[in-house]
Every structure is written in structure tokens, then in C-alpha cells.
Amino acid sequence: MDVTRLIIVAVGGQGNLLASKVLGEAARASGVSVRMSEIHGMAQRGGVVESALVFGAAESTVISDGEADILVSFEPLEALRALRKCSEKTVLITNTKPLPPFTAATGRGTYPDMETIRSRIRAKTARLIEIDATALATGAGNVLSVNMVLLGALAATGLLPVTENAVRDAIRETTRKQFLETNLKAFELGGQAAK
Amino acid sequence: MHKLLQDKPSETFFLLGNEAIARGAVEAGVAFAATYPGTPSSEISLNLFQMSRESDLYFEYSTNEKVALEVCAAAANCGVRTMCIMKHVGVNVAADALMTLAYVGVKGGLVIVSADDPYMFSSQNEQDNRYYGKLSGLPILEPSTIDEARRIVADAFELSESLKIPVIVRTTTRINHSTGGVVFGNIAPPKVGGGFERDPFNLVTVPAVSRSLHVKLLEKIARAEAMASSSEYNFIDGGGPFGIIANGVSFNYAKDAVRDLGVEERVRILRIGFSHPMPAELIGKFLAGCDKVLVVEEGEPYMEEAVRSIAQEAGYTLPIKGKGPELFSRLFEFDPQLVREKIAVYFGFSYTPPVKPDLSDIPELPQRPPNLCPGCGHRAVFFAVNTVTEGMEVVKPTDIGCYTLGFLPPLSAGDFLICMGSSTGTAGGFSRCANRKVISYIGDSTFFHSGIPGLINAVFNNHDMTLVILDNRTTAMTGHQPHPGVDMNAHGMAGYNRVSIESVVRGIGVEHVSIVKPYNLKKCMAALREAIGYKGVSVVIARQDCALQIKGTKKAAGRPFAVSERCKNHRTCINELACPAFYLEDNRVKIDAALCTGCSVCAQVCPEGAIVPVKEKNKQK
Numbered sequence: 010m011d012v013t014r015l016i017i018v019a020v021g022g023q024g025n026l027l028a029s030k031v032l033g034e035a036a037r038a039s040g041v042s043v044r045m046s047e048i049h050g051m052a053q054r055g056g057v058v059e060s061a062l063v064f065g066a067a068e069s070t071v072i073s074d075g076e077a078d079i080l081v082s083f084e085p086l087e088a089l090r091a092l093r094k095c096s097e098k099t100v101l102i103t104n105t106k107p108l109p110p111f112t113a114a115t116g117r118g119t120y121p122d123m124e125t126i127r128s129r130i131r132a133k134t135a136r137l138i139e140i141d142a143t144a145l146a147t148g149a150g151n152v153l154s155v156n157m158v159l160l161g162a163l164a165a166t167g168l169l170p171v172t173e174n175a176v177r178d179a180i181r182e183t184t185r186k187q188f189l190e191t192n193l194k195a196f197e198l199g200g201q202a203a204k
Numbered sequence: 205m206h207k208l209l210q211d212k213p214s215e216t217f218f219l220l221g222n223e224a225i226a227r228g229a230v231e232a233g234v235a236f237a238a239t240y241p242g243t244p245s246s247e248i249s250l251n252l253f254q255m256s257r258e259s260d261l262y263f264e265y266s267t268n269e270k271v272a273l274e275v276c277a278a279a280a281n282c283g284v285r286t287m288c289i290m291k292h293v294g295v296n297v298a299a300d301a302l303m304t305l306a307y308v309g310v311k312g313g314l315v316i317v318s319a320d321d322p323y324m325f326s327s328q329n330e331q332d333n334r335y336y337g338k339l340s341g342l343p344i345l346e347p348s349t350i351d352e353a354r355r356i357v358a359d360a361f362e363l364s365e366s367l368k369i370p371v372i373v374r375t376t377t378r379i380n381h382s383t384g385g386v387v388f389g390n391i392a393p394p395k396v397g398g399g400f401e402r403d404p405f406n407l408v409t410v411p412a413v414s415r416s417l418h419v420k421l422l423e424k425i426a427r428a429e430a431m432a433s434s435s436e437y438n439f440i441d442g443g444g445p446f447g448i449i450a451n452g453v454s455f456n457y458a459k460d461a462v463r464d465l466g467v468e469e470r471v472r473i474l475r476i477g478f479s480h481p482m483p484a485e486l487i488g489k490f491l492a493g494c495d496k497v498l499v500v501e502e503g504e505p506y507m508e509e510a511v512r513s514i515a516q517e518a519g520y521t522l523p524i525k526g527k528g529p530e531l532f533s534r535l536f537e538f539d540p541q542l543v544r545e546k547i548a549v550y551f552g553f554s555y556t557p558p559v560k561p562d563l564s565d566i567p568e569l570p571q572r573p574p575n576l577c578p579g580c581g582h583r584a585v586f587f588a589v590n591t592v593t594e595g596m597e598v599v600k601p602t603d604i605g606c607y608t609l610g611f612l613p614p615l616s617a618g619d620f621l622i623c624m625g626s627s628t629g630t631a632g633g634f635s636r637c638a639n640r641k642v643i644s645y646i647g648d649s650t651f652f653h654s655g656i657p658g659l660i661n662a663v664f665n666n667h668d669m670t671l672v673i674l675d676n677r678t679t680a681m682t683g684h685q686p687h688p689g690v691d692m693n694a695h696g697m698a699g700y701n702r703v704s705i706e707s708v709v710r711g712i713g714v715e716h717v718s719i720v721k722p723y724n725l726k727k728c729m730a731a732l733r734e735a736i737g738y739k740g741v742s743v744v745i746a747r748q749d750c751a752l753q754i755k756g757t758k759k760a761a762g763r764p765f766a767v768s769e770r771c772k773n774h775r776t777c778i779n780e781l782a783c784p785a786f787y788l789e790d791n792r793v794k795i796d797a798a799l800c801t802g803c804s805v806c807a808q809v810c811p812e813g814a815i816v817p818v819k820e821k822n823k824q825k
Contacts, residue, residue: 020572021574029383030218030383033218033383034218037216037218037385042385043218043384043385044349044350044382044383044384045382045383045384046378046381046382046383047381047382047383048325048377048381053577053752054574054575054576054577054606054609054752055572055574055575055577055784056572056573056574056575057572066463067456067460067540068348068349068455068456068457068459068460069453069456069457069460069539069540070378070382070383070384070453070456071378071453071537071539071540072539072540073539073540073541073542073558074539074541074558074560075541075558075559075560075561076540076541076558086569086570086572087572089566089569090569092561092563092566093560093561093563095561096558096559096560096561097559097561109570109787110570110571110572111572111575111782111784111786112570112571112572112573113570114778114786114787114788115614115778115779115782117570117571117613118568118569118570118571119567119568119570120570121567121569125567129565129566133561133562133563134561
């Protein structure tokens with residue numbers, strides 16, 4: 010079986026780890042071999058959270074620079090920062106809603122404009138899929154469902170070795186019941202936006 | 205029921221490495237466990253703590269790793285199956301106990317988990333704890349995968365009981381914080397032991413006893429070496445003339461590399477999972493079939509040195525390489541591409557490196573460092589100290605916890621840090637040599653862990669220092685574990701006592717003690733000014749519950765604040781307090797109501813009094 014390498018980057022608190030867990034669960038239930046690793050030391054304190062998911066016949070749980078097949082970013086600046094993981098074969102999906110880091114607010118760095126982000130990503134990857142996940146999540150009824158919107162977009166690309174239905178089932182299995190309805194709605198909105 | 209207590213043998217679960225380790229212990233019938241929390245080990249303990257509340261397992265958060273290991277040493281000497289969990293640097297704290305416990309040994313299996321952290325994702329160094337095996341004589345087991353982590357922990361208890369010494373299971377962050385499929389085994393009933401039997405001539409380590417115990421330890425190491433050579437955790441994959449010796453996650457990278465390079469027929473890999481003592485006989489046989497060997501291991505050349513020594517003794521002259529300028533570094537962690545490239549270069553396999561994107565036209569990006577949370581009491585204390593000491597020459601030793609994050613500008617609250625508790629010990633040296641006022645920062649959990657001896661030292665030797673104890677009522681950084689100063693009843697847990705930091709400080713003999721509430725800046729600054737002006741040892745205890753822990757509870761401060769029209773854009777708030785709830789919009793400071801906890805500290809800092817509570821109650825739930 011081929012190996013599919015997926016990186017998900019987000020800002021602490023955006024729900025990256027839950028999204029990874031859903032995908033891991035979807036793969037497990039579909040009989041697809043998967044391993045993942047995460048760096049989440051200070052996820053709750055606003056740092057960058059990165060997870061790597063390796064589907065298929067490989068032993069490694071980490072993904073080297075230049076070797077991600079798909080990169081999903083929950084925030085546009087972090088998509089740009091994670092470009093080192095990509096190659097001209099990579100499909101990159103990003104949320105377009107910026108979350109400026111505190112350093113930019115206090116003048117220790119400048120947040121790049123969206124056009125720069127867009128043009129650099131387009132020049133260095135195979136395809137850029139832009140989703141205003143924050144707006145879609147709000148539309149689905151819960152701004153915190155950004156992760157589900159992006160999962161919807163990711164599943165809709167058909168690049169994963171798991172089906173959209175398997176991801177839907179995993180959302181039912183893994184996420185809290187009180188948010189299930191908005192999560193599934195967010196997932197559908199993300200899928201429609203990516204198609 | 206806790207998911208790791210499910211009696212579902214042969215079923216596959218998708219688990220974090222640390223969950224798999226906890227499950228392995230449960231399957232082995234662990235009956236007793238103790239820890240001091242530390243990333244990347246913390247979730248092992250968290251799961252054991254949760255399980256202890258619905259099973260017969262005894263679990264405790266001990267004050268530090270040395271105490272945890274002593275507690276475990278006694279339990280294991282009563283025949284109980286015991287686990288002691290810590291991060292790699294925690295083993296340094298426990299090392300005094302560890303070295304002689306190796307002599308004394310155990311009756312019930314004792315497994316010590318050492319979670320190493322190559323690349324220092326969340327640690328102050330990246331020491332390679334395999335050397336603790338060599339130093340102490342204790343066996344070391346190292347898993348490569350998540351499922352193997354479960355099995356190896358379960359087997360480590362057997363090994364410990366068979367040799368009657370503790371066994372160290374050494375992991376790295378990429379095991380602890382990776383997730384994969386784990387096939388559950390059967391759960392053995394907890395092994396509770398038969399109590400303590402007096403045996404002072406084997407258990408009281410006076411010199412005459414220790415001399416005979418050391419002889420016995422060497423015999424056990426010899427037995428362990430023979431066991432290592434036939435262990436299922438040391439195995440050979442493939443059969444070509446080129447040899448790779450690898451451990452832990454490096455083995456995964458090597459295996460992927462051999463497949464990616466299409467050289468399965470030409471390479472044999474010796475996976476070392478039982479790494480102390482090194483399996484000399486097995487390595488000798490492996491080398492006999494190789495033309496050339498590459499040792500793939502993160503960290504120090506621990507295996508490489510052993511392999512060379514085994515080859516020398518056998519009279520083999522084949523090339524053996526590992527660390528070196530063209531090959532592997534002792535620094536940081538490896539990744540699949542790095543290992544693939546080094547294997548190709550060393551053995552001369554054809555290899556096309558991946559085309560990495562040219563990033564030269566990417567503008568410099570603003571960093572996103574982790575930050576003290578909105579409403580964090582530490583921020584208020586740091587601001588108060590900075591204000592009170594303006595124009596003074598000060599040195600500020602800091603310690604390990606969330607508050608370490610305050611060392612970054614603009615708070616710049618931290619000048620020196622080497623290890624847990626060092627803020628109190630180093631204060632003594634700075635007070636004599638730095639020619640500056642010493643103001644040390646330490647958290648509540650770290651104070652109990654190892655800050656107390658340094659404070660006693662300062663009192664006895666009459667050092668001139670102010671110790672600020674940042675008491676947020678939890679071990680916040682590692683995920684809100686309890687410590688001796690926590691009111692466990694308030695968390696719904698009975699059967700604990702509570703140790704008062706104030707009583708400890710006064711009991712030590714500190715004469716100038718003050719207690720402040722960080723959200724009241726004026727009083728906080730007044731107390732700090734007085735304490736810092738005091739010649740000798742003064743202590744300021746700053747009490748404020750961790751904002752992250754109380755978020756969404758009744759204890760949370762209140763309604764959010766907003767910037768009114770009175771703002772004249774001084775930006776004292778954003779430039780000096782740097783709370784993440786602030787942001788700039790059209791060049792004006794705003795407050796994100798969803799992030800603001802209502803601590804009111806910025807309102808007290810604003811020179812125009814322009815920051816006011818928002819009128820309508822729209823608290824974030």
C-alpha cells in the first residue's frame with residue numbers, strides 16, 4: 010500500500026489534536042494502518058501545535074521536511090511557516106482567517122499580507138485550497154468547529170486513504186455529543202467549500 | 205470504566221504511547237505507582253491516577269522524583285509490582301536513590317520509566333539516559349513502536365522479578381507522544397505482595413553490606429547480558445552484507461529507509477530493544493556476517509561504543525561508524541529523510557534527495573512563542589517586580605514551570621535557570637558575587653520539589669535575597685497535577701493532607717514573609733518594595749489560582765474589560781504587560797472579550813484609567 014503523509018498545523022486551542030484523533034480513528038475503523046505524532050508541549054498556551062499522520066506501510070511517525078503529501082493549516086501564517094514540510098507535489102489546505110501572534114501585536118514582527126501568503130504557497134506547492142473555515146464554523150453554529158470544517162475539506166479532496174463517510178463516523182465516535190450536530194454541519198460545509 | 209481498564213484482549217485501540225505504557229503496566233498487574241510529573245511522561249501518570257480512583261491500584265504524586273523512587277523502592281521491597289515514572293532529568297533527581305537501590309534490589313517487579321526528550325521539545329537538556337543503565341548496572345528496555353511500548357512494559361516487570369533489580373524502560377518523546385494501534389493483552393490481577401520481611405544484612409547499606417551487594421549486582425548484570433542476547437527485543441531483520449544497528453524510533457526510520465531505497469536484499473538490521481547490558485554475544489554474531497556496519501541512534505554514541513568494543517575483543521576489523529561529521533549528530537532528533545540519506549551515503553546506495561522548496565523569498569515571519577495565559581497571576585507579579593525595581597541593579601534567577609515563559613520580553617522575568625529548584629540555591633551564589641539585589645522566582649510545586657533546601661541554605665548562610673513564590677495552587681505546566689500545597693478536598697478527593705507554604709517558610713526561619721494577591725497591584729507592589737528593601741532573606745508568596753485551571757468555573761475572575769474612548773494610546777498595557785487578550789486594530793489597542801478573564805490588572809496599569817469592565821454581562825462560558 011502507498012504511504013500518505015499528512016501534516017496538520019494549528020495554533021494551540023484550535024482543536025488540531027482532536028482533528029488528528031478523528032482521522033486516526035477513521036483509519037483504524039477502515040482497516041488502514043496509521044501512526045501519528047504530535048508536538049503539543051504548550052498547546053494551551055498559544056504556541057504552535059503540529060501533528061503528523063502517516064497512513065500506509067511505513068514505520069515512522071514523523072514527516073521530514075519536503076515530504077508531506079498534504080498539509081492542513083488552521084491559520085494562514087502557520088501555513089507559510091510550515092512550507093518547509095512541503096514540495097511541489099503537496100496539496101495545501103489552509104484556513105484564511107488570520108490569528109495574529111502576540112509578537113506581531115507588540116511590534117516584534119510583521120504579519121505578512123494574505124497576497125504574499127497566497128503567492129508563496131501557490132509557487133511552491135501543487136495546489137492551494139483556501140477555506141474561510143472560521144466563517145463556515147460560525148455558520149455551522151460553533152466557531153470552535155474550525156477543525157471539523159477543515160476535516161471536511163480534507164476528506165473531500167479524496168487524497169486520504171479513508172472515505173468521507175469513515176471520517177463522519179469517526180466524528181460521531183470521537184467528539185462530544187453536545188457538539189455532534191454542529192460538528193457534522195461544519196464538516197459538510199468544509200467539504201462543499203473544497204469541491 | 206477507564207478505557208485502559210477494559211478487559212478486551214486481542215482488540216485494537218488507537219492509543220497515545222503514554223496510554224500504551226500505562227496499559228502495559230495494568231496488564232502486568234501493577235499495584236503501586238508514584239511519580240513527579242514531567243513532559244513527555246505526564247500522561248502515563250495521569251492515566252494511572254485516573255485508574256487508581258476506580259481500581260485497587262495505589263497511585264501517588266510524590267513531592268519529587270527521588271521521593272517517588274524511594275516510595276516505590278519500599279513498595280517493591282514488600283513484594284508489590286511497582287512503577288515509577290519520570291522525565292529524563294527527573295532521573296538525575298532520583299539518581300542517589302537509584303544507584304544504591306540497584307545494590308539492594310527488589311522483591312516485586314519495579315519498572316522505572318525514563319522519558320527522554322531529544323531536541324528538547326519541553327526540557328532544559330537532551331541527556332541520554334541509557335548511560336544510567338551503565339552507571340547503575342540496571343537493565344534498560346527501549347520500545348520502537350506504540351504497541352511494543354505496551355508489551356515491553358509488561359515484560360519489564362517479569363525481567364525485574366527474575367533478576368530482582370529495578371528495570372528502566374527508556375522512551376523518547378516520539379514514543380510518548382505518538383499514537384498508533386495497540387492490541388490489548390490480558391489484565392493480570394494486581395500483584396500486591398506479602399509485606400515486609402526484615403533482612404538488615406541485605407537491606408541496610410552500610411559499607412560491609414554494600415561490598416557483598418555489589419558482588420551480587422555484578423552477577424545479576426552478567427545474567428542480564430546473557431538474557432539480552434536471547435531477548436525477543438533484540439532481533440535481526442534481513443540478511444545482507446551491510447549491517448545497521450538501531451534502537452527506538454531510529455529503527456523505524458532505518459527500516460523505512462531500507463525499503464524506500466529498495467535495498468532489502470543488501471542490508472540486515474539489528475534492532476536493540478534490550479540495550480543495557482548490550483547483548484555482546486548477539487552483536488558478535490551479527491558483526492561476523494557484515495562487511496560494514498552503521499549504528500543509527502539518537503543522542504550519544506552509546507551503542508556505537510559498545511559495538512566497537514565487542515568487535516575489538518573479537519578481533520573484527522570491519523568499519524563501524526555512527527556519529528561523525530559526515531554521518532549522525534549527537535544533537536537533536538532524527539527524521540526519516542536524514543536516516544535515509546546517511547544510510548545511502550555510508551553504504552554507497554543510489555539516492556535522490558527530496559526537492560525541498562526554496563524558502564529564500566519567504567519574509568521573516570513573526571514568531572508564535574507560547575505565552576502566559578490571559579489572567580495569569582504570574583504576569584501581574586512580574587510587572588509589579590519590574591515596576592518596583594526600576595532603576596535598580598537586580599539579578600532574577602528563575603525556575604521550571606509556566607512562569608519560565610516570563611523570561612521573554614517585555615516581562616524579562618528570568619536571568620538564570622539550570623534545573624528544578626535552582627532559583628533558591630543559585631540565589632546564594634549571586635547574592636555573594638553578582639553585586640546586585642537577588643530576586644528569585646519559583647512556583648509552588650517546584651518549591652516543594654526542590655526549592656526548600658536552597659531556602660534553608662539561604663537562611664543559614666544569611667544570604668541577601670527575596671524569594672517570590674508564585675503560588676497558583678497546581679502544577680500547571682505539566683497539566684494541573686496536584687502537589688502538597690493543593691487543597692484536594694476542593695477537588696473532590698478525600699484522604700489527603702495539605703502543607704502550607706507559609707508555615708514551611710516561617711518554620712525554616714524566614715523572618716520577612718508577606719502574602720499578596722497579584723491582582724491587587726498596589727498592595728502587591730508595596731509588599732514587594734518592603735521585601736526587596738529588607739536585608740537578608742525575605743519571601744513573598746503570591747497567591748492566585750491558575751487562570752487556565754479555573755477557566756469556566758465559579759472561581760474565574762469575572763466579566764471582561766474593554767478599552768474606552770479615554771485611551772490615549774500610551775500602550776503601557778500592551779507593551780509592558782503583554783497579555784494575549786490585547787490586539788491592535790486600526791492602530792488602537794483592543795481587548796478580545798473571549799480571552800479576557802477580567803483580572804483587571806491592565807485596568808490598574810493604564811495611566812488614563814481607560815480600561816473598564818464591559819457593561820453587559822457576556823462572560824465566556
